Amino acid sequence: MTTVNLQNVSRWYGNVVAVNDISMSLGPGVTGLLGPNGAGKTTVLHMMAGFLAPSRGTVTIDDAPTWRHPAVYRQLGLVAEREAVHGFLTAREFILASAKMQKLPDVKAATDRALELVEMTDAADRRIETYSKGMRQRTRVAAALVHNPQVLLLDEPFNGMDPRQRMHMMKLLHDLGDRGHTILFSSHILEEVEQVSGTVQVIVAGRLAASGDYRRIRRLMTNRPHVFAVQSSDDRRLAVALIGEKSVSGVEIEATGMTIRASDYGSFTRALPRIALESGIRLRKLIPSDESLESVFSYLLEA
Amino acid sequence: MSTVAWITARGLFGRRRALLLLPLPLLLVGLAALCRANNIAPSDWGTPVIVGLGLAVVLPVVSLIVGTGVLGSEVDDGTIVHILTKPLPRRDIILAKLGVAVGVSALTAAVPLFVAGWLADSVRLGLGLAVAAAVGALAYSALFLLLSLLTRRPVLLGLVYILVWEGLLGRFVSGTRVLSIEQYVITIADKIAPTAILEPKVSVPVAVVMAAIFVVGCAVFAIDRLRSFSMAGETS
Numbered sequence: 182m183t184t185v186n187l188q189n190v191s192r193w194y195g196n197v198v199a200v201n202d203i204s205m206s207l208g209p210g211v212t213g214l215l216g217p218n219g220a221g222k223t224t225v226l227h228m229m230a231g232f233l234a235p236s237r238g239t240v241t242i243d244d245a246p247t248w249r250h251p252a253v254y255r256q257l258g259l260v261a262e263r264e265a266v267h268g269f270l271t272a273r274e275f276i277l278a279s280a281k282m283q284k285l286p287d288v289k290a291a292t293d294r295a296l297e298l299v300e301m302t303d304a305a306d307r308r309i310e311t312y313s314k315g316m317r318q319r320t321r322v323a324a325a326l327v328h329n330p331q332v333l334l335l336d337e338p339f340n341g342m343d344p345r346q347r348m349h350m351m352k353l354l355h356d357l358g359d360r361g362h363t364i365l366f367s368s369h370i371l372e373e374v375e376q377v378s379g380t381v382q383v384i385v386a387g388r389l390a391a392s393g394d395y396r397r398i399r400r401l402m403t404n405r406p407h408v409f410a411v412q413s414s415d416d417r418r419l420a421v422a423l424i425g426e427k428s429v430s431g432v433e434i435e436a437t438g439m440t441i442r443a444s445d446y447g448s449f450t451r452a453l454p455r456i457a458l459e460s461g462i463r464l465r466k467l468i469p470s471d472e473s474l475e476s477v478f479s480y481l482l483e484a
Numbered sequence: 485m486s487t488v489a490w491i492t493a494r495g496l497f498g499r500r501r502a503l504l505l506l507p508l509p510l511l512l513v514g515l516a517a518l519c520r521a522n523n524i525a526p527s528d529w530g531t532p533v534i535v536g537l538g539l540a541v542v543l544p545v546v547s548l549i550v551g552t553g554v555l556g557s558e559v560d561d562g563t564i565v566h567i568l569t570k571p572l573p574r575r576d577i578i579l580a581k582l583g584v585a586v587g588v589s590a591l592t593a594a595v596p597l598f599v600a601g602w603l604a605d606s607v608r609l610g611l612g613l614a615v616a617a618a619v620g621a622l623a624y625s626a627l628f629l630l631l632s633l634l635t636r637r638p639v640l641l642g643l644v645y646i647l648v649w650e651g652l653l654g655r656f657v658s659g660t661r662v663l664s665i666e667q668y669v670i671t672i673a674d675k676i677a678p679t680a681i682l683e684p685k686v687s688v689p690v691a692v693v694m695a696a697i698f699v700v701g702c703a704v705f706a707i708d709r710l711r712s713f714s715m716a717g718e719t720s
Contacts (some may be wrong), residue, residue: 230569232715249711256572261715265562267491269498275566281487282570324566 183243183363184208185229190238195216199224202238205455207332207365210359212428213374214367215478216384222367223262225384226336229365229375230259242332244319255283258325262336262367264317272301274321275309276327276411283328295323300349322350333357335366339373343346349375375474383481392482399447399477406430407446411439412466413457422456438466488567488580492554496588500556504549505588508542509596516600526604530681534604534613538597539669540651541621547589548642553629554581556638565715574710578703582629589621605679612677620669623695626702627665631708661685668695 185207192200200221216222228240231247231254240247247253257343258445267275276295280288296302304312317433318341325333338354340346354377358364365382368374374381381398383391391398400407413419416439420432424439428448435442443449457464485493496502502683515537519529558564570703594614601610627645627666631638652662654667659668665687671684 227715232565232568232713234712234714251568251571251574254569257569259560259565259569261565263562263565264567267495267563269494270491278487278491279566279570282567282572284571306502325569 182209183429184289184363185332185365186239186241186244187225187229188239188241190225190228190229190235190240192221192233192236194264195417198387199237200228200384203278203384203389204238205382205389206364207382209358209361209363210380211354211364211366211378213378213381213476214365214384215371215374215381216390217482218369220384221387222369222384223336223396226334226365226367230257230258230334231260232259254330255328256331258328258330258333260318260321260325260333260335261340262340263330264314264321264341266309266317266321268348269308270309270363271306272296272312272316272323273305276305276324277319279324280327290328291292291329295327298321298326298353312417313344318342319346319350322353326351327351330362330364333365335364337368338366339368339370347373353376371473371478381474383478385482392479395477396472399480402477402480405480406442406444407449408471409441409443410438410466410468410470411441411453411464414463415460419457419462421451422460422462423453426452440470467469485593485702486576486580488572488577489584490642491567492581493588494680495557495563496550496553497582501549501553501555501557505546505592507590508545512538512542512596513599516603520603527680530604530679531683534597534600534681535670535683537614538600538613539620539666539673540592541646542600542603543589543593543647543669544595544624544642544650544666546592547585547621547624548628548639548644548646550589550592551585551625554632554640555629556632559632560636564713568710570714571666575707578710582625582703583666584624585629586618589625590618593617593621601677603675604681606677609673609677609679615676616673619672619695620665623665623668623698623702626699626706630702630706630709633706633713638668645669658685662690662694662700663674665690665695665698 187203187205189484190203214222228235229247236250242253242257245253273292277288277292279290285291285391296305299322301319301323307426309317338350354364377392381395389447416434420434421437423429426431426441429441431442515533578665584694594617597613597617598610604617632640635641649660650664650666654664669693671686671688674682675685675688678704
């Protein structure tokens with residue numbers, strides 16, 4: 182099991198603090214690195230990838246520092262945000278060169294496997310400069326995956342991809358995560374992160390604002406009422422019963438159901454079925470309506 | 485050929501910038517051939533054409549184009565990251581790129597210098613100039629490779645070294661010649677083929693030792709700089 186560790190990491194440029202005392206540990210699975218533009222995501226990724234020295238703290242992969250330590254690239258793959266590829270090479274040549282530089286035992290087989298993984302086999306013998314943005318991105322991902330690294334870091338990997346390519350890339354990241362790889366990808370697009378990963382590291386203004394499963398993060402925000410959409414066989418009667426419950430701070434009745442605000446997630450979710458049962462009301466729908474990553478993210482930004 | 489050297493060579497010849505290598509050597513050979521065809525005495529054209537154009541311009545400018553092209557272009561466009569994300573010792577990367585730069589520069593400059601030396605005096609002068617040009621290409625390439633890692637404007641700084649340090653200060657301030665690759669090249673060529681065309685201004689030991697210091701010093705410094713290669717955040 183490979184872990185990436187950041188221990189009290191800060192990075193500053195002159196008087197500007199880009200990353201401020203961040204500690205995190207990434208294990209197998211897919212993690213989204215989330216934050217608004219300028220939050221410090223790329224700086225964190227570059228430090229993890231050994232392309233930036235932390236001003237303070239340590240960045241390690243399985244206890245080996247990433248800075249000035251090229252040996253880490255045996256178990257690390259990087260897809261940087263900058264769309265830089267050797268356009269004069271074909272995708273096959275480009276990936277084959279990566280395999281050779283990784284000194285893999287069977288470079289040809291590794292190249293074919295990587296091309297297949299990103300669905301680029303058919304176009305593999307065309308020069309990269311003739312590719313669309315999405316194809317270039319997939320070629321870069323294949324080159325980063327050719328040595329089957331335990332850790333894969335991707336900076337804004339979905340940029341320039343069409344919806345089908347995006348879905349394919351999401352599935353690829355999912356599969357790699359399920360197979361025990363440690364995947365970290367940065368994005369400022371909430372839907373991307375929400376679809377690929379439940380686990381997030383949220384960076385706001387250079388600080389780690391939250392870390393973990395975003396639904397769990399939401400539940401820990403006890404100072405904000407949790408919002409639920411509820412439909413039942415008798416909304417009005419259920420509303421009367423619920424308003425007497427201590428964990429319920431507000432009920433709104435609408436044409437299509439009710440919106441309930443609960444101050445305590447645990448107490449409310451235990452009380453609701455009990456109250457419904459006692460009142461003889463059938464619950465038809467119960468959906469937490471502010472557990473989306475977008476709500477969590479906006480709450481974190483406001484905090 | 486290592487994979488790094490192969491990518492470097494493909495990159496070098498795949499860019500339009502490679503075409504810049506052609507005019508200067510052709511001009512050198514063309515001028516020498518023209519003078520020879522018109523029976524102009526080599527004592528009249530040898531020094532301005534061979535030293536003034538060949539050693540002071542063609543060799544350093546070709547080395548500058550190639551030396552900054554093998555690494556500086558990849559640093560500029562970001563493709564260097566693909567090579568740096570491999571578990572290769574940074575020494576191997578620098579040596580592969582230096583090897584390509586020296587090979588291309590030496591070939592591009594030494595051949596026309598050989599022809600010019602042969603037309604001006606003898607095959608021996610041609611060989612002397614070719615060997616000295618190869619040594620010069622090695623020293624210049626190491627210097628310009630290092631500049632690619634020290635500054636975002638390696639071509640500009642390289643031109644300042646060639647035109648101001650060697651071309652201007654080297655003519656008038658004798659102390660600067662100790663740090664002039666052009667002077668080492670003249671001295672080495674003159675040692676192999678003594679002729680009135682070349683006027684060495686530094687001793688052979690100084691030329692050899694200083695050229696070695698340039699090569700080793702710049703290469704070691706470049707390796708260390710590459711180990712600490714940083715990428716600035718683009719979205720952050």
